[in-house]
Amino acid sequence: MDAFGRLAPFIQDFIYRNKWEELHGNQVAACEVIFDSDDNLLLSSGTASGKTEAAFLPVLTELYHKPSASVGVVYVSPLKALINDQFKRLEMLLLDSNIPVTKWHGDASMDRKNKLMKNPEGILQITPESLESLITNKRGACLTMFSDLRFVIIDEVHSFMRDERGLQLLCILERLKSLTGVNPRRIGLSATLGDVSVAKNWLNTGTGRDCAAPLSNEGKKRVRLHIERFVNYADKRDFIERNDSQNVVDVDSGGDIGSREHYEYLFRQTLDKKTIIFANSREEIELIMANLRATALKYKAPDVYRVHHGNVSALLRENTEDEMKSAEEKIVTGATVTLELGIDIGSLDQAVQVGAPLNVSSFAQRLGRCGRRGQVPQILFTFVESIKINSSDILGPINWEFIRTIAIVELYLRDHWMEPIPPRFHAYNLLYHQTMSTLKSNGEMTPAALAQKVLTLGAFRKISQEDYRVLLQYMLHIEQLERTEHGGLIIGRGGEKIVNSHKFLTVFLAPEYFLVKEENRTIGTVDKAYAVGIRFALAGMSWETVDINVKSKVIFVKKVPGISVVDWDRDFEMEFHTVLVRKVRSVMKKDDEYPYLSDRCAERLAEIRYIARNSGILDNLVTPLSDKKYAVFPWVGTRQLVTLHYALLQRKIKNKMPWVSSLYLEVVFEGGKEELERVIRQILVSELDLYSLPLPDKIQINGKYNEFVPMGLLRKQFIEDYLDFEGLKRDMGTPEKAAG
Secondary structure (H helix, E strand, O other), X not given: OOHHHHOOHHHHHXXXXXXXXXXXXXXXXXXXXXXXXXXXXXXXOOOOOOXXXXXXXXXXXXXXXXXXXXXXXXXXXXXXXXXXXXXHHHHHHOOOOOOOEEEEOOOOOHHHHHHHHHOOOOEEEEOHHHHHHHHHHOHHHXXXXXXXXXXXXXXXXXXXXXXXXXXXXXXXXXXXXXXXXXXXXXXXXXXXXXXXXXXXXHHHOOOOOOEEOOOOOOOOOOXXXXXXXXXXXXXXXXXXXXXXXXXXXOOOOOOOHHHHHHHHHHHHHHOOOOEEEEOOOHHHHHHHHHHHHHHHHHXXXXXXXXXXXXXXXXXXXXXXXXXXXXXXXXXXXXXXXXXXXXXXXXXXXXXEEEOOOOOHXXXXXXXXXXXXXXXXXXXXXXXXXXXXXXXXXXXXXXXXXXXXXXXXXXXXXXXXXXXXXXXXXXXXXXXXXXXXHHHHHHOOEOHHHHHHHHOOOHHHOOOOHHXXXXXXXXXXXXXXXXXXXXXXXXXXXXXXXXXXXXXXXXXXXXXXXXXXXXXXXXXXXXXXXXXXXXXXXXXXXXXEEEEEEOOOOEEEEEEEOXXXXXXXXXXXXXXXXXXXXXXXXXXXXXXXXXXOEOHHHHHHHHHHHHHHXXXXXXXXXXXXXXXXXXXXXXXXXXXXHHHHHHHHHHOOOEEEOOOOOXXXXXXXXXXXXXXXXXXXXXXXXXXXXXXXXXXXXXXXXXXXXXXXXXXXXXXHHHHHHOOOHHHHHHHHHOOOOOOO
């Protein structure tokens, strides 16, 4: 019997009603794995390839034929918005099934939640934080709710794998297994995975199962791609008129020539085209969309411009999503990463990326937002450059962002490569969190019992008992824990304040924000207390503060005309893989032509190639920049380059990584070029002890609960999970290995 014939009758009826011509290859493969094995399943294929249906069709068929005595399927999503979106789709699919679906997050109905706890059945859609709350605060309810759990479906696996939120989810699932004695099969869904084997291992953690990852032959997809460039030249006639007290930019009298040309171009290119415009910062997307709105006003065009990022209120974001999906007008939405994930906004005419995508995976996600329902994906890149005339820096004229974009496009579309996600083995801040969560759930425990419960979780398999002992002793010292007269451990006075806060459920860092309100309508959040009379941008509009409640962290505003600016505090973080760095080198070294470049971009590429080749950086490890300043180009990834940076500092050689490129080290050295090269080669053949490197005293990988972890462990986490001396030796030993 074919896959379709094995599906439940209500699913077959749904397929007929919706006029599906056939099941996709990944849907057939998923049916075979679910029906004919006991394996976990990883589905990795392009956006809009039917992965969600591929997971649910066989799973719901199993549930239909063998009803579960409790919740049968848990669907875990990184976003509430994605849960809401999938909820609507599932409700349609389940109309004639008698299988209920319940969404469970902070905004979901309490009545529906209570009903599910009293009569657990069907499908539960939930975020990791809500699942953490259930297993920590409602253990008894969990016993009945999940006593016959069959499947856990994890959406956007790549998103979870990138940070400690994913490790938290793995811990929760293992704790749930320990509590109920049930070992459900896991199904992971992702559109962007660089290394499927790493994802399979991640998904399998704590299950004892194998994982099937069927390959789906999606065939070669056509992509329409174009890159355009604009230039801000130094021109005395061109100026920006600012009122510093209000941060207002008067666009009628100022703005650089290239920027103005860029906004006009974006306006024309998006006119009557349903578009997402991506930028890499909230400030930039706010400014772009405000200028597009002003341009539309100038040409008496309709206001179809929206803004979608994490600081825009949930209601405004949902309104934008609904408009994108169903409005008759062609909506143009500016976004950061919030629209990378798979929220259904219907078919797009195109995507636009201003500047370079952060990496190949990000490009794949953004490209995947267009080209749905049989359309050819169409993406436009734009760059605005400020030309530095008579620059004394020989590398200054190189636009690294521009070259990196070409490298990213080539790696994804021609080489079919994406970054693998590096594993995290020493997440001590999560270890603190799970220790506190376990004690809150279980009450008093002996240190041995606590270690047995927590250290056996798969996320902590590389953490030693000695490290855990050090952590527990520190937690006792700072009163996060308390020892009872019987020698057991309980949550201490300081810890009570932490675990009883609603913020305890999350493990990701979230800055303290001020709520921005227009009368009773929430607009979003900012991280600065803009004083009364000050104007700032949010959600694509300009606002003026009319009142502020510092204690309650609320800014009351009124809407005003014009374009304002806003800035959010952010740490500069950029990490490149060696393969991407080598491709950047290859783009500059080879004479390949790229048909998607505009004439201006092709000319710019020729200029950069000329500069790079004549500077010597493409063929020499060390290139003189001035009398005692050198550029070191090992053409390796960020982790390897940072390792070399500290190894040189250990030898008293001053150096830094210019953030504008993050591709090389700028070194101040008294000796000559050959001597510096010799020092680097000596480092590569040495037995470098990473723990002896001159790291800053407070070096650490960011973590929400780092303040409760001793500095020695945070330092160890940075050394073990970030620095990569073996990778440095490997990649520098084979200079052409990863070149495209």
